[in-house]
Amino acid sequence: MTNLTCNFDTIPTRAGRGTLKYDLRGDLFGRSDVIPMWVADMDFECAPQIKKAIVERADHNLYGYDIGASLCGGSVGNWLRRRNGWEVECEWLRFTTGVLAGLGFAIRAFTEAGDAVVIQTPVYPPFRTLVEANGRRVVTNPLHHTADGFAMDFGGLEKIFSAGARAIILCNPHNPVGRVFTRDELTRLGELCVEYDVTILSDEIHSDLIFAPHRHIHIASLDERFAARCVTFVAPSKSFNIAGLATSVAIISDEKMREKWDAEYARSHIIEGTLFGHVALRAAYDHCEGWLEELLAYLKGNVEYVHTFLCENIPSVKAPCQQGTYLVWLDFRELLDSLPPARLVGELVEPSAAASGGGGPTNSASSGHRRLMSWLADEAGLGLNSGADFGREGVGFARLNVATNRATLEQAMSQLYDAVGRLC
């Protein structure tokens, strides 16, 4: 379909190789033949420059302790300057085995047991579990959802902050709603955090995956006062499909915050990414910008294809205007009443948010939602993320990962169309 030089139309066979997205289908969806469009990794092979760097390093045939993290600073700094105009210094960087590991680390370093930490639902489910598992309290400030899309509820934030919340986990771009927050929104949030002395844990793992004309802005780059209370998390993992290499970056410009981070490091000694992760990070940031641009063009095509297909063929299923990420937040609420009964409970994965209380759906909403997830798997043959896992605002929604080849996406949309056609 493309005149790109990278071939995203051909995807390798991933089933049977211990691949989370494919090989857990039976457990999660009760059947292993669904098209897997859930967890946030891509079906595309990574850039050849990354493979070359890994193979060269592997050929050395010696995998002892390394100082790879300390060699990554220039690559990270150049990348952030080139892509987003943010100047960071090498001494601000800390490396972790993933953004979630880093977030957990930051929650322990910058908040105390029992502190309130704000999340803006619907949002990436592990935020809630990380906060709770670390003995802190989750306070939700749901995003406003209007016909114009999703936005932060600043009135709600101010109330929560004035009641004493200590930190907020910002997700920008936002998973799952695909928003890329604007300069004005981030400034407003930053000012509130300064006023109420709230620490900002800014998860920007999807920040390379932005569709023009939208642009990524690092909240810490806007104002020194924001930076002084902020940890920014970035990684090559989503952008270059190397999440299995478990290497990501935390950026902390404030010296006192770095001291707290380093004290937590002394307590836990998590490793600073992996040997091959560091090699891949440098190859990605130094040599793969062209590959990323081609990927973005392909993903934008996929996102637009889904939007156009739904508008023209299944207007009862809605998707918000996608500004970033390859994760599309589908709204099935209009269909809920026409769906057949769910498979018996127990055969289908239950929304984990429901199980963990607080953020999950109520019982009646949960039954409608269970019907949705059951119908998506059994009738449409699709393995999507359950919206209810992202908070109670996600009841009636499901998250679709479009980072696959166009042929698979067309097949998925065609199966969805047929399933909707069979509803009375």
Ligand SMILES: Cc1ncc(COP(=O)(O)O)c(C=O)c1O
């Ligand atoms: C917003 C967000 N943060 C963090 C992660 C997980 O990152 P990591 O694998 O680096 O822990 C994901 C994965 O999908 C994500 O979407």
